[in-house]
Amino acid sequence: MELSKEKIIELKKTAKEVRRTIIKSLVSAESGHTGGSLGMADIFTAFYFHILKHNPEEPLWPERDRLILSNGHIVPARYSAMAHAGYFSVEELENGLRKFGTVFQGHPDRKFLPSMETTSGPLGCGLGQASGIALGAKMDGKNFYTYCIMSDGEHQEGNLWESVMFAGKYKIDNLTGIIDRNNIQITGRTENVMPLESLRNKYEAFNWNVVEVDGHDFVKFIEAIEMAKISHGKPTVIIAHTIPGKGIKEIENDYKWHGIAPNKEQGERFLLELNLD
Amino acid sequence: MLNRTKHLNPKLFDADVEKKYIRDGFGQGLLFAGEKNRKVVALSGDLSDSIRLTQFKERFPERYFEVGVAEQNLATVASGFAYYGKIPFMTSFAVFSPGRNWEQIRTTIALNNVPVKMIGSHAGIAVGEDGATHQSLEDIALMRVLPNVTVIVPCDYEEAKKTVHEIVEHNKPVYMRFDRSKVPVITTNDSPFKIGKAEILWDSSNPVVTIIAIGYLVHNALLCAKELEKEGIQILVVNNHTIKPMDEELILGVAKRTGAIVTVEDHQIAGGMGSAVAEFLAKTYPVPIEFVGVDNKFGQSGTPAELIKHYGLDVESIKKAVLKIIKRNQKPY
Numbered sequence: 202m203e204l205s206k207e208k209i210i211e212l213k214k215t216a217k218e219v220r221r222t223i224i225k226s227l228v229s230a231e232s233g234h235t236g237g238s239l240g241m242a243d244i245f246t247a248f249y250f251h252i253l254k255h256n257p258e259e260p261l262w263p264e265r266d267r268l269i270l271s272n273g274h275i276v277p278a279r280y281s282a283m284a285h286a287g288y289f290s291v292e293e294l295e296n297g298l299r300k301f302g303t304v305f306q307g308h309p310d311r312k313f314l315p316s317m318e319t320t321s322g323p324l325g326c327g328l329g330q331a332s333g334i335a336l337g338a339k340m341d342g343k344n345f346y347t348y349c350i351m352s353d354g355e356h357q358e359g360n361l362w363e364s365v366m367f368a369g370k371y372k373i374d375n376l377t378g379i380i381d382r383n384n385i386q387i388t389g390r391t392e393n394v395m396p397l398e399s400l401r402n403k404y405e406a407f408n409w410n411v412v413e414v415d416g417h418d419f420v421k422f423i424e425a426i427e428m429a430k431i432s433h434g435k436p437t438v439i440i441a442h443t444i445p446g447k448g449i450k451e452i453e454n455d456y457k458w459h460g461i462a463p464n465k466e467q468g469e470r471f472l473l474e475l476n477l478d
Numbered sequence: 479m480l481n482r483t484k485h486l487n488p489k490l491f492d493a494d495v496e497k498k499y500i501r502d503g504f505g506q507g508l509l510f511a512g513e514k515n516r517k518v519v520a521l522s523g524d525l526s527d528s529i530r531l532t533q534f535k536e537r538f539p540e541r542y543f544e545v546g547v548a549e550q551n552l553a554t555v556a557s558g559f560a561y562y563g564k565i566p567f568m569t570s571f572a573v574f575s576p577g578r579n580w581e582q583i584r585t586t587i588a589l590n591n592v593p594v595k596m597i598g599s600h601a602g603i604a605v606g607e608d609g610a611t612h613q614s615l616e617d618i619a620l621m622r623v624l625p626n627v628t629v630i631v632p633c634d635y636e637e638a639k640k641t642v643h644e645i646v647e648h649n650k651p652v653y654m655r656f657d658r659s660k661v662p663v664i665t666t667n668d669s670p671f672k673i674g675k676a677e678i679l680w681d682s683s684n685p686v687v688t689i690i691a692i693g694y695l696v697h698n699a700l701l702c703a704k705e706l707e708k709e710g711i712q713i714l715v716v717n718n719h720t721i722k723p724m725d726e727e728l729i730l731g732v733a734k735r736t737g738a739i740v741t742v743e744d745h746q747i748a749g750g751m752g753s754a755v756a757e758f759l760a761k762t763y764p765v766p767i768e769f770v771g772v773d774n775k776f777g778q779s780g781t782p783a784e785l786i787k788h789y790g791l792d793v794e795s796i797k798k799a800v801l802k803i804i805k806r807n808q809k810p811y
Contacts, residue, residue, distance in 0.1 A: 318561070319561065319590055320585065320589050323585045325550075326582055327554075329551045329554025329558060330554050330557050330558035330586055331558060333554070333557060333559040333562065334558040334562045336558075337519075337559050337562035340564075360550035360582065363545075363546075364551050364555070366551075367545060367548070367555060
């Protein structure tokens with residue numbers, strides 16, 4: 202589907218609202234993962250406001266596309282995009298993230314919120330689950346797509362490469378992986394902690410299509426998804442280059458913001474900065 | 479005496495009692511399950527012949543998936559299949575699954591609460607010649623600690639077939655464990671089997687001890703009961719195939735009836751079936767318990783019979799435990 206100029210403007214506007222909610226909910230939670238959540242706000246917005254076949258009124262509609270979040274720690278971005286898409290109240294999320302008795306668990310838990318699809322967080326597990334879902338759907342001739350969002354850091358997990366091998370072997374072409382290639386992980390830059398490059402060559406060697414895009418460019422990212430959908434005989438991975446902390450200059454690309462939340466004063470400053478843009 | 483209502487193998491105590499692989503019962507059961515239910519899929523971790531998937535693979539190639547030597551992916555793919563709506567059987571040796579992929583099982587199967595059927599074969603010291611690395615003595619502990627998971631250890635070929643039949647329809651994660659060797663066939667097609675329902679296989683009018691056993695060692699427990707009967711000692715033998723959820727009503731009943739328990743399993747004593755019995759009885763009806771199992775050791779190479787004797791799982795060791803607990807019960811507290 203061609204993206205109109207109006208649609209792009211609208212997506213950008215929505216992404217800004219998604220970022221506002223991420224910041225507000227993290228401030229209220231007093232803990233959580235800021236860098237990756239802000240970095241993936243555009244991609245989650247693209248999914249919930251353009252790409253996914255879904256219905257917030259019926260979250261488990263059998264024909265929905267499945268979006269599996271493997272690196273569960275960036276779930277504030279998913280909660281926020283879903284809240285703005287009408288799955289639940291923005292206000293409840295902004296006050297309820299990581300709080301006792303709410304559905305907004307620190308890492309997604311489908312027992313509390315079935316629309317999360319899977320309970321996740323421990324890294325490296327999502328792609329195998331997504332492969333099982335996509336393969337099951339293929340066997341039954343189902344038309345929905347399965348997407349799996351992964352971090353770059355979790356590519357240090359052996360389990361993940363076992364799944365890359367498996368999806369390549371079984372030619373699971375209704376499966377698309379998205380890598381949040383933000384180059385940071387909790388203790389530093391990925392290439393210092395444990396080098397990952399060349400991700401492209403590695404995936405290609407395992408019989409995957411590889412597309413690399415700027416993860417903040419709605420047009421390019423959505424084009425990549427459209428290409429993945431028509432790919433035949435191979436799964437596709439989109440290496441989405443993103444900026445952790447995107448939108449807040451003082452924290453962009455700073456790995457120290459992987460796993461912490463802004464305090465109240467920082468939160469207010471960050472929200473002001475978003476408004477200036 | 480043998481409980482007639484359980485329709486056990488009449489040749490149970492004969493020297494030439496028929497011996498069969500429990501894993502053959504699993505393979506047969508899976509084949510029937512595949513015929514009956516199109517949602518059943520099988521996942522292999524490069525051990526399809528050992529775990530008797532071959533017939534399923536030939537009959538349903540489109541429902542058979544070879545994951546390779548990759549147990550973590552075995553668990554995560556199975557989780558995805560189950561979440562989608564298939565009934566996946568993920569199969570490996572118990573030492574690798576749940577041994578190697580326990581966290582994947584915890585997060586993606588148990589916590590996600592999806593109905594994957596996890597099959598751990600070649601469990602226990604009776605694996606024999608392969609030695610300590612391949613003798614899974616910890617898997618029951620690993621699996622029974624997980625909420626949502628049902629844990630079943632069939633005692634023979636027939637019971638393995640029935641277990642598969644039952645767990646296909648059981649909409650929960652299940653761990654099914656069995657060993658490698660050819661072992662006596664204890665039950666028949668007519669013997670009762672229900673998940674969560676233990677069975678008294680040997681009954682007496684005035685029993686003083688109950689042996690609660692699982693797996694192929696149920697046979698040793700029955701042999702022990704027969705020997706003790708000759709010596710005038712009356713006991714009960716329970717096949718406690720479902721470790722979780724345990725048949726609490728029956729366990730409480732036999733504890734009250736006999737006032738002493740001996741548990742028998744091819745597993746570490748710590749955390750095993752005996753521990754589960756003890757946890758339950760400690761809070762409901764405390765009675766003395768002796769634990770027959772592997773006592774805080776790793777194994778070694780040898781024939782199953784040699785290892786069963788060396789690690790104290792043979793008839794003689796069970797008998798000793800029974801006599802010991804009778805003595806304990808005679809002493810005033």
